Structures are given as C-alpha cells and as structure tokens.
Amino acid sequence: MALMLSKTYDAFKAAGAPEDKAREAAEEIAGFEDRLSNIESDVKLLKWIAGFNVALSMAILALLLRLVAG
Numbered sequence: 001m002a003l004m005l006s007k008t009y010d011a012f013k014a015a016g017a018p019e020d021k022a023r024e025a026a027e028e029i030a031g032f033e034d035r036l037s038n039i040e041s042d043v044k045l046l047k048w049i050a051g052f053n054v055a056l057s058m059a060i061l062a063l064l065l066r067l068v069a070g
Contacts, residue, residue: 009025
C-alpha cells in the first residue's frame with residue numbers, strides 16, 4: 001500500500017465516500033504532496049546556487065574594478 005494521509009482519508013470517510021475511493025484519493029494526494037516536497041527542495045538548491053553565483057560575480061567585479069582603477 002502506498003503512503004496515505006490519514007486525516008484526508010478520515011475526512012473522505014466522514015463525507016460518505018466508499019472506503020476504497022477514500023483510500024485511493026488519500027494516496028493520490030499523498031503522492032502530490034511528495035512531489036511538491038521534491039520540487040521545494042530543488043528550488044531551495046537553486047536559490048543557494050543563484051546566491052553563490054551572485055556573490056562570486058560581485059567578488060570578480062570588485063577585483064576587476066581594483067585592477068582597472070589601480
């Protein structure tokens with residue numbers, strides 16, 4: 001059985017959904033949550049890469065300006 005969100009499953013059951021349909025829907029939502037978590041971690045990594053790139057570019061620019069001015 002796949003990962004399932006128990007609160008979502010309970011909500012579907014309380015709303016009157018059949019057990020198999022409630023289970024399938026809760027598992028599908030859990031799958032989307034897992035994919036969203038993966039996307040969030042990828043975005044976090046990309047933000048770090050972009051920040052490092054900006055910092056390195058600024059350092060190189062400062063060195064070039066020193067060479068030109070000096």
